[in-house]
Amino acid sequence: MYTPRAFALDDLPELHQLIQHTRLAQLVTFGEQGLLASHLPLLLHPSEGPNGTLHGHLAKANPQWRDLQNGSEALVIFAGAEAYISPAFYPAKAEHGKVVPTWNYIAVHAYGTAEVFTDAERLLALVSALTDRHEGNRAEPWKVSDAPADYIDGMLKAIVGFALPMERLIGKRKLSQNRSPADMAGVRDGLAASVDVRDQTLGQFIPQGVAE
Template identity: 45%
Template sequence: MYVPHFNAWDDQAAIRQMVADVGSAQLITTGPDGYPLATLLPVVWRGETVIAHLARANKHWKAIGADQPALLVVTGPQAYISPGWYAAKAEHGKVVPTWNYSVVQLTGRATVHDDVDWLQGAVDELVEHHEGHRDARWRTTDAPEKYIRGQLRAIVGLEIAVERVEAKAKLSQNRSEADRDGVVAGLLAEPSPDAHLVAEQMRVTGGVSR
């Protein structure tokens, strides 16, 4: 991933929190014909391992060999940045549109799991991740055991041993304070919730990668 020094993001706790908040990733591997395969998956990242699952009917998993290299791409809030928001537009006009975003790429080796007991543990962990904060949380034990076991047979598990973490926060860090203030104001006036989230990220970082 191309990461200019001012967009480099090395706050490991914040990186993990973003992955947890997004909760999904694009799994990208290479098929036997050399062409890339991609599937959006729910993920849980714990320690140096990411667990996920995909539908058994999805042929992607059949193209994943033992310890095959895999890339997981987790994309955070993103938004178009209008050059009209920059203070520099009125000063010299030498401004162009851009795109602000945060992204995490996890690279590692993938292992497919077809064992129902492993899948039960993976699904329970995923459910707990999303249900744990609820007062009336749902658990797989709330459904008939036979039904759950049948559902587990319709999916295949995936475990990625993470070898490299790359993160980028492109939040106008290379612009002046006046330009950044203009971008934040412009984003907050947009109807897109993502635009508001990007503005909040810019406020938190102060336009400086952390």
């Protein structure tokens, strides 16, 4: 990921926070079938390894797990908030007109080589943890144990788990830091006034005060 210094995010706790807040990641590998990608919910174990470890699973029918098993380096993309930035947001437009559109966004790319596993006990712990995380805010959370045990046993036979230590992490926050403080304020106000909640969300991340 091309990351100019002004947009680089290097703080490990903040990288972990962005990973945790991204509900669906993209796993990309390269193998005998070329590039493959899957969209997956993942669990982050921050204390496993220097940069943390990602845990997830793929359908056994999905050939991508073989890339992981064969030692292919994996790229996991965590795409955060994003928004189109109109030149109309910049006070500089009225001053000299030398402005163009751009896109602001937050993203984290993680690289590593995964361990693949099919042990039923380990898979059960993984899917239970994933379920508990995403059911946690419901008034009556569903649990894996709510389903018949023989049904769950059959489902576990149809998936392959993996643990991916993050060997490299690249974070990027493109939030108009290369613009003047006045232009940054204009971006904040412009996004806040949007009827699109995605714009409003990204606007909350625009830095206050002097540009970096």
